[in-house]
Amino acid sequence: MQHLWAGLAGNPVLPGEFVDRLVRVADDDIATELAHRADLSRAQAVALAGRVEESAVTLAHQGRLTAADVDPARWPDAAIALLDEGAGDPAWARVLARDPDRGRREKLAACPGLPSDAVAVLAADPDVEVVSELALWTDLPEVAGGLAAHPHAEVRHAAAYNEATPPAALAALLTGEGLPAARQCPVCDREEIPFVHDPDCQDADCDLPGGAACDGSHQYTLHRTYEAALRNPATPAEAAARFAGHPSGLLRQALAGRPDLPPDACARLARDPLPGVRSDLAANPALGADLIRTSAGAPDPAVRQSAARNPRIPLDVLVGLAGRFRVGTTLLPRIAACTAAETEALATSADPAARMLVAHRRDLPPELRDRLAGDRDARVAKAVAPHPGLSEARLLDMIGRHHVRVLAKAATNPDATAAVLDEIARRAVPAARRALREVARHPAARERALLVCLADDRARPFAAEHPALPPEVVAELVADPDPYVARTAAANPALPPDAMAALLAAC
Template identity: 30%
Template sequence: MTYEMTYERNEVIPGLVLNRAASTGVLLRLMRPEAKAAWLWLCRRAELPAAVVDAFVSHPDWRMRASFAQSEVAPAADRARLVDDADRRVLLELAHGPTPFRAVTEPLPDAVYTRLLTTADPEVRRTAAMSPSIPARVLAGHTGHHDPGVRTGVCRAWDALTPADREALLGDPDAAVRAAAARHACRTDPAHTDGVLAAMTPVHRREILAGACLPRATAERLMDLDDPYDRQTLAGNPSLPPDLVARLAVDPEHDVRRAVSARPELTEEQRAAVDHSVRRSDALRPLGWVLALDGDSDALRACAASAHRWLRRNAAVHPALPADLVERLAEDEDFVVRLMICEKQPDAPAGALLRTVLEWDGRSVHDMLRLPQFPGKGLARYADHEEPRLRRLAVEDPDTAPEVIERLTRDEAVWVRRAAASDPRLTRERIEELLRDPDTARPAASNPRLAEADMHRLLDAVAVPA
């Protein structure tokens, strides 16, 4: 294949990163300063060769190393190698860790967190102490840390602390540590609740309204809050007395009544008696009490069988949902329940995945198409469908004829053309044509039909040195 200098650098370079056939040599070349458009994409590539990981850790540009420290897909053991980095900006990124969308990050090794918590740089220490991925067991070992910023972070591990450590933090000489300790202590000890509420801003007090153990007098006073969002939050508080729950069940605000209807102690009859509704478009917060249930518990099964859509939606995202409940909720009457099964359950039934992809066009569809059980066979029938998003599905069928794939690369809809451009059933000549089109250059560069020599020539064409 021959190339002309007509390619969009910022399209071809990320496309090569995404190419499953890209060799170690190609990936290493993409780490050159002239290929900065690839750096963020490289950090998002899973299962990097060892030589590429080595190059990340020793890269001369701190931004490349910092990006790797924030990688959502790199193994924690690989990211941990940056603990010896000389640039505090890299250490700050490592200490904070990645924050993937709707996913949990693999924590760094305990010894690495200990080094970060005990480093001489106070900002790195405090960032590590507040990391969303640091395990509670690590924080619990630093209740006597000399840095009050770290001790404030240690309070997040409240349930893992000994009674003596909790008392020490509640009586800490630093006011910020005492306040953080009280915010956690008030979940089980009402003696701290009023003081915490008095110190909180209206925006931040909702966390306390949701989970604090409320004295009777405090609960009665909060019933008269003017802000309906505050009352809605209060309606889910597990310590709220039954008579006050009953008052909120007839609140003039619908969302307050709906929050009452999802309380764990209610029977199905009591839930149905609360005037509320759950619509398809309602973006409802997770119910912590449902997600905390044991996967084999009768309570989780009751949620999955409940007439209350909000409970079934939460059961659908439970990380330990039994297989029979996955099958059951995959056929639920509520679209959002079915969607949550397809988004959150790795063993979602193939039929449910196909039905969801056919009737919905959200951001998670791409992930569903990548699941090994997704039923691609037969999707060639959509190649001439009037809807572009369905024509695009024909590319997922292993039996779609090469000439149909080639025709889809000329589709009027750009998303269809891009989907087809990465298909290895295309001829190398057609791939070359697609590489010259700014709309399809990126997916064409990710086409595994490209040989290694082709990829290097592409890099030559966009002036990335060997």
């Protein structure tokens, strides 16, 4: 019964008095659903937080609890959630910064806009996890910069991710220039050095990653710090570029995606022995046309696909690539940036690869959209099928010509009518079962198509929540042997009020 009550708790048309009854019996699952109700009153929110304390955090994030509703001594986690949303009392932070629960101090350290005295307490916290959290999330450059020089290597690692860390401090983390050596790391905190953690460690209480090592130089944490700084866009390009020849492939790969790479670093990474490095580089807009062409002709398919995603790839190269290889089924950045003239040229090209690429755009002029919808190539029709604005007649014609090859994509069209969805459901043979799931989710689906979807085990849960199902069918689904289907049906706004009342009779 609890799973059905949880479903009811998410039903958008559940009467207010029924919500009150669910608040009185709420467990964690029911409380999660109730906390997200758009019509939950302030009184119900306070009552729910009193019933299930964990829900107070969600309610605070949702704006259903305010500072006036929360006593930080009773609901400290909700108080932190309000501080995280910028809706709490700053005075709370000064108290919570000294909370005996380390986990709470960690959550507090991630909150924005904390008072400076609370920040100072957190920065001096005896637990490195708390200080690391502050280093990771603070938006104060002076705090992040100071923590980048912290004696503990793990705090420096966190600061290396933070885009608020000053560029000079990030550069120092990479070069070591002007930065005193770290004195501790997570490895030497726990083990006698030199130590290398066994990758096959069987100790269930051990949380050190496999391969974590320290010989006094804190090399494992230092490597992670390098990687974080290389991925940080605030790190100066000249400091990052020094790693183009680093022995670590992971660090070269972290560098390869930076859009501010200088040409000499691009050229060096383009010759990298690791396909992963060349793949990340191939999508980098820092590449010149020659290197993009080289990447597009690479034997490795991952490198070619990355080159296709490069926003600066020449159109002729991209069209040639799409004609010979699979380059994905989404709108590519270079196609999204096409001018009106380029768009028309692609849409009217004799090359189906060119037409397929541009058919993924959702802002095509109506004449080009309709032209592509009638394309003889199924790949082109499939790409344009979700485009808004296609008429019922064009969608039905497309389905009639290309059958299962376009069914699933046509079912995602926001303008698909009930007649189109009925036809898709009729044609959705086992090879096109995904189309039934899309039909079951479509707001325009009606009884005929939805009943077909209910007969498919994968589409059934989606159909069970569709408000166009007849009320008597929804009431029957509440007794479905699949508890997920039953719960979904209980959340369906088409569920009759008397069926809701029957489910709540035991409350």
